[in-house]
Amino acid sequence: MTAGELVGTWRLAAFHDVDEAGRVVDDPLGPAPEGLLIYTSDGHVAVSMMRSTPGPGPRYMGYAGRWTASGDRVSHRIEVAERPDWPGTEQTRRAELDGDRLTLHATTTIDGLVRNRVLSWLRA
Numbered sequence: 001m002t003a004g005e006l007v008g009t010w011r012l013a014a015f016h017d018v019d020e021a022g023r024v025v026d027d028p029l030g031p032a033p034e035g036l037l038i039y040t041s042d043g044h045v046a047v048s049m050m051r052s053t054p055g056p057g058p059r060y061m062g063y064a065g066r067w068t069a070s071g072d073r074v075s076h077r078i079e080v081a082e083r084p085d086w087p088g089t090e091q092t093r094r095a096e097l098d099g100d101r102l103t104l105h106a107t108t109t110i111d112g113l114v115r116n117r118v119l120s121w122l123r124a
Helices: none
Strands: 008-018 024-026 034-039 044-050 060-070 073-081 090-098 101-110 113-123
Touching: 008 101
Parallel strands: none
Antiparallel strands: 008 024, 008 034, 008 113, 034 044, 044 060, 060 073, 073 090, 090 101, 101 113
16 A cells, blocks of 8 residues: 555545454444545545434544555544544554555554454545
């Protein structure tokens, strides 16, 4: 995967958390989330995701900043975000590109439990 292959607009296809045993345990934005991920050729990134159905948990997640890619990793240096603790942080994800499907994997801790966060995007 090269950085040039990531440039463009991606539409969110799926977003879920997987536990250490490999089981899907949560859909953070519900069963049918909507979102856009935009990578520009000059290194900017913008992510907007939202819940499309009523339910508990967040209704919106989003941020923007700068991005770089190296090997199977993509890093987002966050400049603005809806979460006040994210600006100034760098979040690195493992990336898999299969044709027009981009899958990003991140590790997060929720209530003391480690989760693999999986976001699947389709080229728009």
